[in-house]
Amino acid sequence: MPLHPVVERVTARIADRSRATRATYLARMEAQRTDGPARRALACGNLAHGFAAAGTDKAGLRAGAGGNIGIVTAYNDMLSAHQPMEQYPTLVRMAARNAGGSAQVAGGVPAMCDGVTQGRTGMELSLFSRDAIAMATAVSLSHEMFDAALMLGVCDKIVPGLLIGALSFGHLPVVFVPAGPMPSGIPNKQKAEVRQRYALGQASREELLDAEAASYHAPGTCTFYGTANSNQMLMEVMGLHLPGSAFVPPNTPLRDALTVAAAEQALRITALGEDYRPLARTVDEKAIVNAMVGLAATGGSTNHALHLVAIARAAGLRIDWDDLDELSQATPLLARVYPNGSADVNQFQAAGGLGLVIRELIDAGLLHPDIACVHGGDLRQQALEPWLDDLALRWREPPTQSRDADIVRGVADPFDREGGLRRLQGNLGRAVVKVSAVAPEFRRIEAPARVFDSQDALLAAFKADQLAGDFVAVVRWQGPRANGMPELHKLTPTLAALQDRGQRVALLTDGRMSGASGKVLAAIHVSPEAASGGALAKLRDGDRVRIDAEAGTMDALVAEAEWQARTPDQADLSGNRSGHGRELFAVMRAQVGPAEQGACALFVDEDTP
Template sequence: MRPEINAVTDRIIARSQKTREEYLALIESHNSKTPSRERLAAANQAHTYAACPALDKSELIGGKWPNIGIVTAYNDMLSAHEPLKDYPDIIKTAVRKYGAIAQVAGGVPAMCDGVTQGFEGMELSLFSRDIIAMSTAIAMSHDVFDAGICLGVCDKIVPGLMIGALRFGWLPFIFCPSGPMTSGISNSEKAKTRQLYAEGKVGRKELLESESKAYHEEGTCTFYGTANSNQMMMEFMGVHMPNSAFINPRNPLRAALVKATGVRASKITHLGDEYLPLGKVISEKAIVNAMVGLCATGGSTNHMLHLPAMARAAGIIINWQDFEDISEATPLLARVYPNGPADVNHFHAAGGIAFLIDQLLEGGLLHDDVLTVMGKGLSNYTQEPFLDGDLAVWQAGTKKSHDEDILRPLSNPFAPTGGLRLVKGNIGRGCVKISAVSQDHHEIKAPARVFTSQADFHEAFKAGELDKDVVVVVRGQGPRANGMPELHKLTPALGVLQDKGFKVALLTDGRMSGASGKILAAIHVTPEALNGGAIAKIRDGDIIHINANGIIEALVNEKEWEERTATLPDMSYSHNDIGRELFTVFRNNAGAAEDGASQFEY
């Protein structure tokens, strides 16, 4: 192992000792060799199997077959989750052949940031993660299951499923995705049309036509945003069937992988000889592996919120300094849009996750000595699935990238360090994703223009007020202010300003999209403005210095800065309508961004 990775791992283990011990004690307290349902009274059990087919009912009543609970994020409005409709029936049929039963334990909400981007519904997006965690807990709370399968794909859904599942960490869980849609128009063509629309050079008809050619069928969006970063991390943490992340929904191999998920779940319960509880699979080393994967691929900044929240659900405490140090030690090996022109289908064809994990293991950047749902060793994930009849079988993955414009070996990285960085200074602490930002835009010193909403920014942009070097400050966007929406709608306009030759950057206590692009953006700034964070001290015209290598500061006289009063934004406009009034308790209790902006204390 590289000493830098070991050093981060060791300090996470030391920092988490008490909370991790408490968590593992929770798992041990549920240790049993009998089916979980047997501890319930007869009447309680009867409700469990009242609607079951005869065979399932007889085995639930008197047999020792394991019962697998399926938690699904299915809906047929969202392309990524529409394929999940048939998965429970596929799983049920598959596991019966291997002496197990599966039931849909419950559903969780799945909303799409692509639909709500720039509108009021986006303010519920981050909080939906914790609602999903609670919904998962409700589904599993019947306590009649011996394993779980989580069906979900996108931004907040997978982190929420993971948080909820980890609170039942004595059970094995396998995560099962739907895969990406096939490639539509190129991402660069899509981005160009968006920018032309922002400039008023094409209309809404042309914009919608372009978007519909990009998002055109069932499956996950093909750019490397939060949804596909989710799937990468599930592989690096060992909770998928190996290399199942990026198989398209219509590919016959996808159905075979769903079958294999059910069969494997039935074999790793506490009733058999391969007991692999989720709470032991998700260890400190597994979390470090996920961080390495995120940095090596230039993954979504959203996971600098989600991964701390997921880790904490397993008693593991991480922070942004851990990300920074891992990023410094991890070369960038992939360029997938927005970090390059290719999409995840091209990435998969070039060698994909199997090749990437193989390279990182060989370079001592990943811990191989971890548990996965396949047993001991992350090296299980250097294998690729193939069809044998209607079954999935695995064989060694490629040792060579098939396109070094997309995926490179450790000996020839795109950059010597990873794509995510910590920035800090008298404004607070924040994150920068630099993998898509060209080197000449990594630093800026320019006057601030302060806004408290995306709408105000767009008015100023359309009026030509921002045609200059500028650091756009959008504050009042943190979790306690308005639920920390993504501000991706700013990207096309900021891109226009940069293409005009102006030096431009974004500074915000909100989130940017997992598709963060070519603009230098210091995001997730904490403490947030509504908590009196120093971002609330910035005034129009203050010179702001942002350096992707670690700095966010207001170049204001130190004494004046200390004495300056924070201007707390009035967020009342953002607390009603489209259901936002129901989330007052969430806004009031949300944690800091660096802690995952979570509602939960354990």
């Protein structure tokens, strides 16, 4: 099937826009490549430090025999998604030895849980944790001991951070190793109903806690289709997983077999062999376009409107929200997974899952099949489904058609003619909106603004019964320079409750919403942010605001002369500068770029990837 003309056009535009920075990046990666095992270049004292504690692997590391895998792990046992990774290094070391190589834990990276910090002060560190993870990954791989790397991570900022950091070592092959989702808990719709009743004062804290504990209840990734599970989809369509790894449950023989196979494959694709597949060549403009298409086709997390830009920049590529918008409009929506539907990722996987989606998108010309996947084949093989034949790991074709058309469909019969994400622009700036979970009748609003300087101020107004009628809730001073750009998911039950009682409401903010962005229209990531003199700082209570997700516009309906004459408000942000570790991130708040450039503090020079 020939490529869809939009996919072809956007890919060519990205390649042309990135020609200089991509060439610089690839030249830098080629200069880092070594002949023979990387550790042979080390001086004797350096090398002795590197294998001093290697036990049975010491002789091979000393002799320079075989490849050595660097494991970068985000394991901790507070995050349910990462707790299953505790024993992965043991499995990987065993697999590497059996394959004639070795493996060492190169380092650990921080792994915070947005579910724990949601609505709390710690959420102001969340986005910046991605950049801290990238730096920790670079520190981990800086020892020149490794010929390949395995990245152990799943959740929100963790996979993007691992990938950004690993791209600085793009001369190495890198395989991402997930853990899989926890078993399904109570239905997502039931959980959402309890949350809304609690917001309205109709459910007790104990009832809410019972519902939450029945939803998040075991080792593994949370089962809604938020940022963590969107991460796993991205790693599949970018060819960075072994095929079908994303949604295999943890602590199962198949999950362990895939972890062992990832180590074996990493050793096969080093520069020491005949099928060298460095990360720098896997993550190219085609892989990035695949990621944007996959995000649109599955109604994935809005957070990736930030993360994909930062990932691309780390690979010397330049993308923007126009690219994402154009691809989303050309991509049909093929999945309904909560919050875009009632099903969870386990049900999605059982209905055909990513294998079905990838095959359908390739057949429609919407994905580049010819990327250098880490498994040794192309993207069509990425659609295969892993299974165990007794103890042997094998792969088979995914279902020829959906097993549940309420959850996943083919291109011929999509849920919507276009994907889940859109770009908005107007006199309020530029923003992102997730339309896949918003009913068509709620995708446009014209109403007075209610302006708040924090999410707590909005919630206080709600509790005081001050939010009558239709309105656009403006929550500003939530951008990366202001306070680290926290998610505002705490607002979801409140705004949903207002909408359910008949009010037309929407959210407009320079903050993030969540990978769980739901049924209320939310124009988020507004750029420029208020703290950088963006237009949100000029909005006043009562200004009429129009947001039209179908037309891709957002505007303050204020007379042009008055709008231009207004002086932006100033905010006292001193309360966001310290406490709970925020003082340590001052340099990131000062350095961070705007949302459309990935809200990243790592790239000082725009011309340097």
